[in-house]
Amino acid sequence: MISHFQYCSVKKQAFHWVDSTGKIVGTTSYVQTTAGQAPQDYREIYYQTNLGYFDVVGYSADLPFAVVGTTAGDSGPNGSNPPCGVINSANNPKTLAQWRANGNAVAVSVFDQNKSLAVGRDFVSRCPVATVTAPGTLDYMDAVTGIRLDSASYLEGTVGSGIFDRVTPNLTYSTSSTAHGAVAAHIFTALNNPGATTPVVAGKSIPGGTADRPLTRLYEGWDAAAASQRQKNITAKDNACAPIKPADSTGLDCDEFPFGATREGPAAGSNFSVKYLDSSQNRSAGGTLGTWYTKDRILHKDKFFVKITP
Incomplete structure (x- = not known):
């Protein structure tokens, strides 16, 4: 797995040939490489699989050797959907000899x-998917992962899109950014030295920096409860910012982390940080978050974390 939109699997597979007595008389091994892609504005996921670097020791036979996609339905947090559809290429080499003869062949x-x-207002379909290499009775399943298709109205595209959903996505900010480096520095301190942040709370531990302590998107347009939670985050932030407001706050905004557009925002408890920063930097960082939500297809209640780079 690489990201929401790219998948890669490289594995070496080997199988043995046996005679009528069960004795091993040969071994065939190869490297299976599968590259997956989620195109924008289509409810589709593409797999391309190559079999190469064959090594044959002893006996082998030119048996059927097709690579096909397989899928199933899912009962997930959005509801139950039937298996996804799968279309397999017609020019997939059908025998072991054909794969060995054409090193550039793909299925x-x-x-x-x-x-x-699909299910729910975001029209979500979740499906486990895989490839099956079928050398007769030696079927081998590989490139196993999960996909999610959606047509959420508040994300990018008019048709919808697909993602690889067995990865926790991350949003990256850089402390060297001229657009929002100050916000990145604030987040870095919040994640790595929460005791140095405001409000001062003993034992403060701020989430959002790792996949095992993620943040959760809060889309305020989802329903009245989401809108209410967003407003509670704003109120809690403002209350924490009031005691530290500079005498001259011209050109400054009070930045919060975790973001107000998450369920872990200031209203969730004491594990948050606020700091007055340059207004343009704060708003740039907020715009980056909103754009990333849309382009990376972060649905309401999806998990993610934040990475800070130099």
Whole structure:
């Protein structure tokens, strides 16, 4: 797994040939490489699989050797959907000899599902997907992961898109950014030295810096409860900012982390930080968050974490 939009699996597979007595008389090994891509504005996921670097020791036979995609349905947090559809390429080499003769050959599989079969207001479909290499009775499953298709109205695109959903996405800010480096520095301190942040709370531990302590998107347009939680985050931030407001706050905003657009924002408890920063930097960072939510397809209640780079 690489990201929401790219997947890669490279594995070496080997199988043995046996005679009628069960004695091993040969071994065939190869490297299977699968590259997956989630194109924008399509409810589809593409797989391309290559079999190469064959090593044959002893006996081998030219048996059927097709690579096909396989999928199933899911009962997830959004509800239950049937198996995704899968279309396998017709030019997939069908025998072991054909794969060995064409080192550039690939098998293509496309996974999709019409939104009419999806669930919830975001039209979500979740499916485990994999490739199956089928040398007769020696079926081998590889490139196993999960995909999610959605058509959320508040994300990018008019049709929807797909992602690889077995990865916790991360938003990256840089402390060297001229646009929002001050915000990145504030987040870095909040995550790595929370005792030095405001408000001062003994034992403060601020989430959001790792996949095992993620943040959760709060889309205030989801319903009245989400809008209320967003407003509570704003109020809690303002209350924490009031005692530290500079006498001259011209050109300054009070920045908060975790973000107000998350369930872990200031209203969630004492594990947050506020700091007055340059207004343009604060608003740039907020714009980056909103754009990333949309482009990386972060649904309401999706988990993510924040990385700070130099």
